Amino acid sequence: MKISKQAASLVRPNQFKVLKLDSGIDSSPTSVGTFCSNSGSIRKLLFEEITKLDDALNMFDEMTQRQPLPSVVKFTRLLQAVTKMEHYSCSIDLFKQMVAIGVPVDVYTTTIVIKCFCQMSCTNEAYGFKRGVVPNVITFSMLLSGLILEDRILEVERLFKKLIREELCEPDVVVYNTMIKGICKFGSNNTYIGLLRLMDERGCKPNVFTYSTIIDSLCKDKMVDDALKLFNEMTLHKGILPNVVTYSSLIRGLCNLGRWDEVCKMLKEMEEKRIYPNAVTFSTLLNGLVIEDRIFEVERLFKKLIREEICEPNVVMYSIMIKGLCKFSNNDAAIDLLRLMDERGCKPNVFTYSTIIDSLCKDSMVDDALKLFNEMILDKGILPNVVNYSSLISGLCKLGCWDEVSKMLGEMEDEGISLDVPIFNILVDSFCKEGIVEDAEAVMNIMVKRGNDPDVVTYTSLLYRYCKNINITKAMHMFDEITEKVWNRM
DNA sequence: CTAGGGTTAG
Numbered sequence: 001m002k003i004s005k006q007a008a009s010l011v012r013p014n015q016f017k018v019l020k021l022d023s024g025i026d027s028s029p030t031s032v033g034t035f036c037s038n039s040g041s042i043r044k045l046l047f048e049e050i051t052k053l054d055d056a057l058n059m060f061d062e063m064t065q066r067q068p069l070p071s072v073v074k075f076t077r078l079l080q081a082v083t084k085m086e087h088y089s090c091s092i093d094l095f096k097q098m099v100a101i102g103v104p105v106d107v108y109t110t111t112i113v114i115k116c117f118c119q120m121s122c123t124n125e126a127y128g129f130k131r132g133v134v135p136n137v138i139t140f141s142m143l144l145s146g147l148i149l150e151d152r153i154l155e156v157e158r159l160f161k162k163l164i165r166e167e168l169c170e171p172d173v174v175v176y177n178t179m180i181k182g183i184c185k186f187g188s189n190n191t192y193i194g195l196l197r198l199m200d201e202r203g204c205k206p207n208v209f210t211y212s213t214i215i216d217s218l219c220k221d222k223m224v225d226d227a228l229k230l231f232n233e234m235t236l237h238k239g240i241l242p243n244v245v246t247y248s249s250l251i252r253g254l255c256n257l258g259r260w261d262e263v264c265k266m267l268k269e270m271e272e273k274r275i276y277p278n279a280v281t282f283s284t285l286l287n288g289l290v291i292e293d294r295i296f297e298v299e300r301l302f303k304k305l306i307r308e309e310i311c312e313p314n315v316v317m318y319s320i321m322i323k324g325l326c327k328f329s330n331n332d333a334a335i336d337l338l339r340l341m342d343e344r345g346c347k348p349n350v351f352t353y354s355t356i357i358d359s360l361c362k363d364s365m366v367d368d369a370l371k372l373f374n375e376m377i378l379d380k381g382i383l384p385n386v387v388n389y390s391s392l393i394s395g396l397c398k399l400g401c402w403d404e405v406s407k408m409l410g411e412m413e414d415e416g417i418s419l420d421v422p423i424f425n426i427l428v429d430s431f432c433k434e435g436i437v438e439d440a441e442a443v444m445n446i447m448v449k450r451g452n453d454p455d456v457v458t459y460t461s462l463l464y465r466y467c468k469n470i471n472i473t474k475a476m477h478m479f480d481e482i483t484e485k486v487w488n489r490m
Numbered sequence: 491c492t493a494g495g496g497t498t499a500g
Contacts, residue, residue: 079492083493110493137494172494178495209496248497318498354499
């Protein structure tokens, strides 16, 4: 199947001009907010739920006109509301207006704005935003989690050490928990022990969040037995009561390993302790069943949740159900469910769409995938990310639509979506399969240059190709390179 | 009385 030019043109940024509306924004729930016609960037295309955000903005306007001005507390509440709606750049804007009209912003207000910058992966800008207020432990915890979000682990460590060394603030349990989360994200799985010790030395008691964070991380790395050990330490020795989060993490770890007997044991334990499973617990269970291809049980549980009104499915649950349907190549049913969730008032998100888009691409239905991709961006106002593009590019590569692939890559650049290791790997692998080894090697060189270290997937694609080409010299050379790398890590 | 900590996709 050759992708039609028409479908490809649908994703070109200049197509968005079609959507430019008259300046009057109507009352429909999704309207185009701002639109910058000369840049043509998706990021400028802010679709938003006008109703709620508009309410907040109107209230803000009204507040700014009052004489005397309302207290900073009232403004802060509003700022927090907008932030909770995840309109981060909007919050920043409001903050700037507050400063301009002379609202005496304080550490509370500033911390919210710093959070906004951090959430937008602009931690650097957050840094310079202290504006004369003295940052406190909460401000620093926000900065730390911002750095963690951006994978800047070295700076996380540096800042944390600085806090203690220069006595900028005494880390509290939340800061330690944040640090543990960061260390678990990058370090080997035992590095958390050092932080637990430090907490102990400095007289900060770990709480249920501390243990849940570690347990969660261990479960993610399939080290469920270690997690269970820690669970015992927490409950039996430290006397910390587990909560639904702790149990959900353990259940997830056990589900992923197919240890269903123990899952049932956990559920029974929860019942005894009157800790009620919530939406996260149920989505964990559904996901576990989907992983094991137990599609009928998935359906049964899902229907039971709705019928007995145990839990109204949320976007994560629907997304998991859709994943289940896609796994069985039932793309049509998946799309039906996508429509149904929307009707039931549950908005699909980028995960939901990317599941179906990926499945369509894997089934070589890239045209349909592109249609959905456009629906996601244009109708739903959801910003695409690197995962969406990787599915589409992978599908296009498989079909040999190289022009469309480069078009997509250009589009990503326009949108400021940077390539990551998995998408580089798709390109390397595709070039290898196509027999254009030079291009594959060129991509790998770019990876190295950009600091996206080639991984086992990258090397496997190339090694396989070298062997197939009977290019033993190159294969051996690469093998040496890998060996050296492994030694350096140890 | 206003700021910080768990689930889903390549």
